[in-house]
């Protein structure tokens with residue numbers, strides 16, 4: 106045993122001495138137990154930070170995909186970055202499957218565990234060995250190791266990993282479903298951890314220059330994943346003010362993190378990057394919310410960015426005058442007619458709703474799984490001034506209720522919302538695949554939604570025909586064509602519910 110291993114082993118023994126066996130728990134149950142276990146296993150500080158950064162309620166647990174998918178994807182998109190997961194095999198299977206479904210084309214490392222390695226602290230030793238084996242500076246700048254629910258609840262102390270091995274940075278993060286509410290915020294967990302690390306490197310001395318020459322103009326760092334053409338469009342909008350677009354965070358390689366700090370201001374295009382914003386603010390950078398979407402959004406955003414970067418009022422006005430007529434023209438040339446509800450978990454829902462309204466659509470409801478922050482205030486206020494009901498931390502139930510209440514011509518939403526809409530013969534579009542995969546900014550964004558939205562609304566007749574065609578084939582337990590239609594037996598369900606309740610009561614009284 107090396108000196109380092111011996112030291113670490115002592116720590117893990119302390120941390121995991123009273124570790125309960127939570128290996129059988131998951132996001133489908135036992136959330137409170139996992140939380141309690143994590144707190145008693147030394148994770149209370151990080152859980153308190155998450156609770157402050159990502160306030161919950163009513164949507165406080167994964168209603169869609171596992172949150173860790175967000176941070177996993179951020180790491181998998183970075184050059185020379187290795188990714189290791191530590192979690193239950195079923196979680197890791199789901200996460201790797203989804204990553205490859207979205208074209209990761211990278212290996213996802215996995216350190217498996219069982220009840221014994223988890224409880225005795227051997228899992229941490231295994232993770233440590235894996236990290237040492239992988240830390241080849243010819244291949245990697247960074248290794249990201251993520252604790253999923255069970256290792257977080259067990260207090261696997263990733264903070265005790267060396268910060269660097271052979272020049273390869275080691276970033277350990279906890280991304281439990283019981284602490285990080287959405288996959289969007291999990292992106293911030295990793296981006297924030299990377300920015301913090303990079304900020305320390307900057308404080309310590311010279312850092313790597315960007316791969317491509319940085320603009321000679323002061324830059325604006327863009328926060329939030331967006332359509333690849335959007336940063337280019339934003340760059341053109343900034344040019345007349347003597348500014349340029351900087352890197353997009355989450356970045357595609359480590360050295361871009363250094364460039365991200367070297368900016369005149371940060372544009373929080375997505376408003377939920379709380380940990381990342383903290384790092385920029387700690388470095389003295391000004392952060393501006395909202396984005397250049399539509400006419401009003403672009404006018405206000407240019408003014409706010411110009412102001413933050415000390416641009417003279419006449420130069421801001423010149424930039425606005427150069428671009429706003431083109432946006433007005435693009436919006437007028439491609440109008441959207443119809444009533445639309447918008448819901449999603451990407452964090453850009455309010456921006457999309459603004460663009461739809463400026464295109465002529467009637468939007469009554471916008472639901473976002475992300476929390477309300479001060480960087481979404483401008484968009485929320487703009488929407489509320491137009492009578493739109495804006496729900497942060499919207500639950501699936503609220504999204505569905507809004508759709509049923511407003512009876513839209515089109516529902517833009519998450520998979521279960523789209524599924525329900527189609528059942529109701531309402532045309533629907535997936536937010537993630539079909540809306541957030543389009544340009545939204547400046548003149549390119551104005552009008553970009555019209556084609557897909559109008560085509561979907563025009564499909565209503567097909568939905569009605571389908572509904573009519575399938576009418577009478579039954580629903581729920583009686584779905585299908587039957588000679589003897591199955592009978593529902595609610596009394597059986599009631600009986601088992603009663604038995605389960607009685608057992609739970611008996612267990613509770615035994616525990617007392």
Ligand code: SF4
Pocket residue numbers: 130131132133167171172173192193196199253254255281282283
């Ligand atoms: S890691 Fe993800 S899939 Fe696994 S239990 Fe936690 S939230 Fe659920």
